Amino acid sequence: MIKPRHRASIGLSLIATVLLGACASPKGELLPPSTSYGSQTTSPDEYNYLIGPGDEVQIFVWRNPEVSQSVTVRPDGKISTPLVEDLQASGKTPTQLARDLEKALETYIRQPIVTVIVAGGIGPYSEQIRVVGQAAKPQAIAYKRKMTLLDVMIAVGGLTEFADGNNAKIVRVVDDQQKEYLARADDLLNDGDINANVDMLPGDILIIPESWF
Secondary structure: OHHHHHHHHHHHHHHHHHHHHHHHOOEEEEEOOOOOOOOOOOHHHOOOOOOOOOOOEEEEEEEHHHOEEEOOOOOEEEEEEEOEEEOOOOOOOOOHHHHHHHHOOOOOOOOEEEEEEEEEEEOOOHHHHEEOOOEEOOEEEOOOOEEEHHHHHOOOOOOOOOOOOHHHEEEEOOOOOEEEEEEOHHHHHOEEEEEHHHHHOOOOOOOOOOOOO
């Protein structure tokens, strides 16, 4: 005969076994890893800013102030302006968007001349630098030409006291292949080792792990 205390122990063991089994064998098909986060820019000198959702763009149409205005790029990456609806803006340079607007306005304006200025924004996700883990302020930041690891660390407020900065990794897509590079953030910030300052590229993900000691 099983005593009540033993029954309770057996019951708890069965529950734990069921829960562990559920965690170990999730139902449903797993999604493949994302491949859309990495930029193909391989040199800071080759970088050109791309417009992204949420960016504020100023559109100036020469001699046509009635169709010149500032608009915000919608979450779907498109903009709507007077005479032009649902024009794709995200993923284009300001110059490319200006040429597309000229083509769309040709139906209404003779030889339109358009200039596009980005007033503020962070660019598309594929161009942002994302910092996760043991940074003081993990966040996504807009890439700027010639940006380095030091610039990124200043933007996120440095490392936390629990960070294993010398085992940080930069995840980067090069020629459609995901690669990982070691980033010695602790040597750079705390020891002033300028040799640890490396170039960052649009689309980089900086992962700062927690120290085990």
